[in-house]
Amino acid sequence: MATPIIMPKFGQMTEESAIVEWCKKEGEPVAKGDILFTVETDKSVMEVESFEEGTLLKIVVAPGKNVPVQSTVGFLGKPGEPVPEATVTPTVNPAAKTAPLAPPVAPPAAARGPAVAAVPILAPAPVAVPTAASAPSRFRISPRAAALARNCVIDPARIPGSGPGGRVVEKDVKAYLESRGYAHLRVTPTAKQLASKEKLDLLAITGTGESGRVTLADVERVIAERPKPMSRMRQVIAQRLTQSVVTAPHFFVTVEVDMTDLVALRAELKQKGAPYTVTDFISQAVVLTLKEFPDVNSSTDGKSIRWNSRVHLGLAVSLEQGLVVPVIRDADELSLAELNLRSRELAEKARAMKLTPDEMAGGTFTISNMGMLDVENFTAIINTGEAAILAVSSTMQKPVVRDNRVVVRSIMKMTLSSDHRLIDGAMAARFVNGIRQKLENMELWKLLTA
């Protein structure tokens, strides 16, 4: 059987080498110590001697090819001896071996966290990074003092520090404990254990046990009342709404809309299979009215006014986690059927938390509909960047006077919140009445649903 000729491992760290030249031809006799081939390593060109005598039966690896060390490069043996099927060792592809790490790929949109968190209208304002000079001085406490506070289950944050740089040191904690009568504090062991685990301050817990002893129940109560952090989404909502209330002077105009006929029409249409919701009619009425009142479809930065030529209609959708406002773009271009379709799509996406940031950006007017929540009337806060918002309440059976007679009608209250910087009372009144009139005008709806 022929003996394999192996690519030597010249250095401990050498992983692959290439043959420069075969010094023997196939079929040529080889003596022990003869140079078989030369090899290029990372250091130099090496000669490889034969350990055995024989005939070079086969050259498996041609010059110039990089092969892993200790792989078979040829066969030596007696003339005519069979050579194993030449298993050409896979050439090492230097590129693949040394390929750099894959270039950083932009993470897919979904990986950026729930889309809702990126709602521009709710997006957090950039947080100012404090410069070194303005950085608030960090609370400093020595590890020893911290350990003492920890062991006593107290919060050292309010202890004045007397160490260098105002650091709280052990003696400060001791003085504080004394001043607060810590020695007289009575705590049950389980209460102390739990308080310690929950990092509570025993001095801040009122004991209700015998002679003021802090009990497990006291600690559990404190834990239950402990403020929890606001969700990211709620924080954004809080920030944006506060900003609106602070910058846009709100005033409110309420009208009652007689929805009796429209409700009947909708029921009739529904029987025929039409999908319209009350909101669709309101949306359509709002869009039409906005085209008549460009002042309401505008925005301001406090110095200039911009009339928006299109209506991008926001529809507030309430979710468990908070509020989102998907926007129907170019609502003034859409038919009632299209409005219905688009608002249904967006609401579904909102509930599935699948709205894209684009789908929540750029509204020019918003409707907040609490009709399904059985409310008499409410006011809404204007989304920043818009001039007004319409709060739609529940439709209720009410006695009203018609033609000097008291009759029962389906009445819905609507309250328009307006930014007084852009809209005056009279305009708000005319605008909201414009909506009302449209909702009560059955001719219009018959036309639009025909």
Next chain:
Amino acid sequence: MKKSPTYLSDSRPKFEPYEIDCGTIPAYRYKGNLATELKAKHLTGTEAVAILEDMLIIRELEEMIVKLRSGAYEPIRDYNYRGPTHVSVGQEGTAAGACAALQLADNITSTHRGHGESLAKGTVAIRQMEEAQLRQRVPQFKTGGREELVEAALEEHVYRTICELFGKDDGYCRGRGGSMHIADFTVGHLGANAIVGGGVPIATGAALSNRYLQRGNVVCCFAGDGAYANGVVLESLNFAAQAQFTNHLADGLKGGLPIIFLVCNNHYGMTHRSDDEVMGVDRMARRAAGFANNNMHAEVVNGMNVLAVREAVLRAAKLCREGKGPVLLDVDCYRYWGHSLSDPRNEYRTKDEEAAWKAIDPIESYKAELINAGVTDTAGIAAVEKRVAERNARAAKRAATAADPAAEDVLTFMYTDTRCETVPAEFANPSLIGSLPEIKRVNGELTYKDALKEALVQEMARDKRVIFYGEDVADYGGAFKVTKGLMEAFGRSRVFNTPISEACICGTACGAAMNGLRPVAELMYFDFALMSSDQISNQAAKWHYMSGAQTEVPLVIRASAGAGKGYGGQHSQTLESMFCHIPGLYVVYPATPYDAKGMLKSAIRDNNPVLFVESQALYGMKGVVPEGEYLVPLGVADVKREGSDITLVAWGPVVHDCLKAADKLKAERGVSAEVIDLRSLVPLDLDTVLRSVQKTGRCVVASQAVHIGSYTGEIASTIQEKVFDYLDAPVKRVGARNGIAPQSHILEAAFLPNVNDILTAANAIL
């Protein structure tokens, strides 16, 4: 009482013209051949065949390494050998010839290319062993006669050698040393050395020990031609050839060092040509002429002829045993492969040169001699070859699958926990040459340096193996008179001046410690430790571990730190931190006379190498030192003063500054400071420090070392790591400024730490 060893030189100037005769150095003296040797009964036919076998064992092992790199070693084709490939193919005649001339108890030291010497010292020794010794080597071997027993021991020898190369637990050094540090102390092999030239002072120290203990053993120190350019090698030649070993100063121990400096002259360093390129002598044998008037009996020997080598080493060993050493042999040989297998050779030498040397291959030519002399025939030789190949193959197979050391034992053998509790009778209470030096006590007090002297006196009087040497330590009593009077009491064989060769002082002391003595060496200034850093750090510190605990290194190096005297940058350094970074060493630094005595005594009795730092600033300090026997254990800190508000940790002279600072803190601020003198940096008594910091919550760590990289940092970081929760302030460090010790008094005062620096640090955290 014997003749006083004191001696005052009384020479006269002499300027008559004359010529120095450097004499001649013979080359290639060997005239015989195997037939004549057999006829003269210089060896038997069996011994002649054994020499062939020894060379074959070496070549087989070296070729195994070469083939393993190509997957071509049939018995263990797939074994992945990790490690050096400094093979010695071509040099077998040198290794086997030299070892064939040595006796079982003779020593060797070897090099990074030392597989040959290691194998041959073993095989030759095994054939020289008594049955009981053989049985000890192969206890598992129960049946058979001597021949089988020898065969079993030979195979075990090859097996344990290969195991060491493979880093296995059954290796001679338990896989801690490997190819370049292999050693077998049971056959006198004191270790191969991966520091070129690093083993030469060790060999010299081993010879010093053999001479001192009158053992009659020689040391054969193998080293390459390249090594003979290395300072410590030249220092060793000079050290070994000192006149005081053979002239009128050599009290009872007349006789040169029994050492053969055997230059394995393969003509190349790694790749440089020694004789035609980087050296100015054509033959390494000429080196000898520079160090001894008798040229160290130097010879140039044909290393390709195993019998020539054997004869030369026999001659050299005889000279050594007669007290005429040292001898230098320049053995002319050739390395067929490159420095390692990654060296193609063709960048610095011709094919024709290689072919010419291979044509006189030591093994092939010796085979021819065996046949010519009628000792055996081709069939007989083939049988030996087969036996060797099969034996090596079996050993290699076993070694390849032998157990690796357990990973959790990575630090096993770092230090020994043994000490010299009782002195063996043959060494106990040796007789004195003169009376012990008088050490003046006033009110029970001694100076720090007298405390050191008292320790040395007591330990030397207790144990004959304790010898003491250094520069100017004998008649003069040392630059600081610490050892005045010792030479008169113990004689020059135990207390002697050395040449100004710090590396060699430490290296020979290391070698002597590895070969039966318990030397104390003195470094006149701590700064000079950097001259001997290889011998302290790579040799003394490492041999217990690298040998797999075959040897201990009971050595003390006294280093005198000289800060504060205006001696400038090269005589004022506090360098213990550097040596604390070297695992394997103990580093201690007493601050009081009491500790100086108690700790030096402990250091001398400890079986670990101890760097014993002394402070010149403290030499004159007085303190109570009990006259009798007491020991201060190494690795135990001393709480100098108890306190509750802050811990001051220090060592060396700064301990006293800390005590002053503690006084001031008490007086000025009512602060109670605890002062801890570490005394011992390695091993470190962390427990005492941590317990104190747990109590006080504040800590300043102070030493005289420059701040950067100071061991104070190690201690400070360990404190914060271990007892962070007890700290009431950051741990502060005090040291010298990050500069170079200046001469100017004003500058030096600004440079060194003082009481105020300690107070400033303490006040910053109080």
